Amino acid sequence: MSINIRIRRTIAATRHQRFCLDVDFSCPAGVTVIFGPSGSGKTTILQCIAGLVAPDSGAISVVGEDFYDSASRVNVPAQHRRVGYVFQDLALFPHMTAAQNIGFGIRVNGMQKRAMVRDALEKFRITPVAYHRPAEISGGERQRVALARALVIQPRLLLLDEPFSALDDELKQGIIRDLKQWLNENGVPALFVTHHRGEALALGDRVLLLKEGKIVGEGGVQEAIVNWQSQIACA
Amino acid sequence: MNWQALVLTAELACLTSFILIIVGVPVALWLAFSRRRWKFLAESVVALPIVLPPTVLGFYLLVAFGSYSSLGRWYQHMTGSTLAFTFGGLVVASVLYSLPFAVHPMVAGFRGVDPKLMAAARTLGAGKFKIYSQIVLPLAWPSLVTGVVLSFAHTVGEFGVVLMVGGNIPGITRTLSIDIYDQVEALNYHSANITALTLLIVSYLLLCTVYALNQKVFLWGTR
Numbered sequence: 520m521s522i523n524i525r526i527r528r529t530i531a532a533t534r535h536q537r538f539c540l541d542v543d544f545s546c547p548a549g550v551t552v553i554f555g556p557s558g559s560g561k562t563t564i565l566q567c568i569a570g571l572v573a574p575d576s577g578a579i580s581v582v583g584e585d586f587y588d589s590a591s592r593v594n595v596p597a598q599h600r601r602v603g604y605v606f607q608d609l610a611l612f613p614h615m616t617a618a619q620n621i622g623f624g625i626r627v628n629g630m631q632k633r634a635m636v637r638d639a640l641e642k643f644r645i646t647p648v649a650y651h652r653p654a655e656i657s658g659g660e661r662q663r664v665a666l667a668r669a670l671v672i673q674p675r676l677l678l679l680d681e682p683f684s685a686l687d688d689e690l691k692q693g694i695i696r697d698l699k700q701w702l703n704e705n706g707v708p709a710l711f712v713t714h715h716r717g718e719a720l721a722l723g724d725r726v727l728l729l730k731e732g733k734i735v736g737e738g739g740v741q742e743a744i745v746n747w748q749s750q751i752a753c754a
Numbered sequence: 755m756n757w758q759a760l761v762l763t764a765e766l767a768c769l770t771s772f773i774l775i776i777v778g779v780p781v782a783l784w785l786a787f788s789r790r791r792w793k794f795l796a797e798s799v800v801a802l803p804i805v806l807p808p809t810v811l812g813f814y815l816l817v818a819f820g821s822y823s824s825l826g827r828w829y830q831h832m833t834g835s836t837l838a839f840t841f842g843g844l845v846v847a848s849v850l851y852s853l854p855f856a857v858h859p860m861v862a863g864f865r866g867v868d869p870k871l872m873a874a875a876r877t878l879g880a881g882k883f884k885i886y887s888q889i890v891l892p893l894a895w896p897s898l899v900t901g902v903v904l905s906f907a908h909t910v911g912e913f914g915v916v917l918m919v920g921g922n923i924p925g926i927t928r929t930l931s932i933d934i935y936d937q938v939e940a941l942n943y944h945s946a947n948i949t950a951l952t953l954l955i956v957s958y959l960l961l962c963t964v965y966a967l968n969q970k971v972f973l974w975g976t977r
Contacts, residue, residue, distance in 0.1 A: 569873075569877050570876070570877075571873050571876065571877070596876075597873075597876040597877055598876050598877075598878075598879050598880055598881055599879075600877075601879065602877060603877070604873075604874065604877040606870055606873075606874060608870065610868070610870040610871050610873070610874035611874075612871060612874075612875075612889060613871075613893070614892050614893055623875070623878050623880070623888070624877075624878030624879050624880070626879065668878065669877075669878075672878060672879065
């Protein structure tokens with residue numbers, strides 16, 4: 520299993536300020552955390568991998584499939600990449616029920632689809648709210664719906680863009696526990712963007728530290744986060 | 755009250771609104787989401803009937819429908835008749851004249867859909883058709899209804915274009931607005947008043963529908 524990411528892209532930090540996102544890294548199995556301050560280019564990396572924005576140059580390959588390669592002009596459309604993406608504000612479809620949201624990306628119809636949705640609802644403990652719309656359920660339940668929706672399509676890679684930022688610690692820990700269990704069972708690698716130390720420690724296996732578009736450090740989650748936090752604090 | 759004109763006007767407005775749903779939705783989707791640099795040219799063409807005097811549009815349509823234009827000759831060759839001074843010609847003219855009234859609310863509604871929802875749908879494997887049919891259209895349906903209601907109301911009240919393209923043929927091209935004009939010309943104010951009052955009430959009710967929708971009374975709850 521190999522995920523190789525090489526991205527160069529100019530990012531407009533503000534109206535008059537631009538910087539170049541320039542990263543080159545590989546992801547092993549497990550959860551790789553992209554840790555860094557706001558505006559360092561974390562979300563842009565995920566958007567490039569998902570195919571929502573195109574890099575200026577580089578190459579992205581996930582589990583043996585080339586998603587993007589500027590040299591050979593390959594750019595697989597987002598809808599064909601089969602990458603699970605959980606957005607920061609979840610982006611649940613407001614006019615659909617939880618079950619419809621989860622079933623949206625499933626390509627089979629009929630009994631099989633219903634069974635897959637039912638399994639996902641059970642696994643993420645949201646069966647009681649299956650027929651409720653996002654506006655009618657709690658923040659934690661919405662979070663679980665968003666995760667179930669991204670995972671039910673059996674993605675090659677899961678991208679998490681600070682999805683837990685709006686939750687309290689108790690809810691967050693329960694969801695992270697369920698997510699970790701699902702990822703381990705299914706062997707799906709994940710890239711998890713956050714600037715929250717506790718979340719990185721709870722979910723991550725490995726960390727990349729991003730600063731102004733560059734990777735300035737990487738390593739195991741425990742030592743890396745502790746070291747960087749103290750460095751940042753000293754600075 | 756001229757019932758024949760009333761039925762004709764209702765038929766014209768219903769048919770025009772129906773055609774505008776079929777034609778207007780793809781046009782509005784394209785205008786809302788296309789990134790072509792020359793999109794402004796198409797936007798201007800769609801908006802032309804708003805600024806153009808109805809008689810100007812009617813005149814050019816009359817010329818286009820006639821046997822001097824290649825379009826008119828082609829239509830005559832295919833059907834054996836001309837579009838000018840027929841109900842069919844009136845429908846074509848009404849569709850063109852009411853196009854911006856249908857398309858503009860739709861474009862605004864489509865642009866109002868959160869782009870993140872469309873991005874999420876793409877990551878879930880949805881192509882353009884699925885995104886438009888299952889995300890954009892259901893979320894922007896009040897704008898669709900607004901577009902249809904406005905184009906219906908606008909067609910009901912048409913005068914200049916109808917007179918230019920359709921003339922004043924009872925049962926074929928004489929609509930309510932033309933009928934009011936005829937009655938006033940004949941100094942038949944009582945009859946003109948009844949017809950005008952009917953149009954006034956219908957227009958008011960249609961606008962009430964539009965504003966009720968704009969208050970988002972029936973919108974999906976979002977949080």
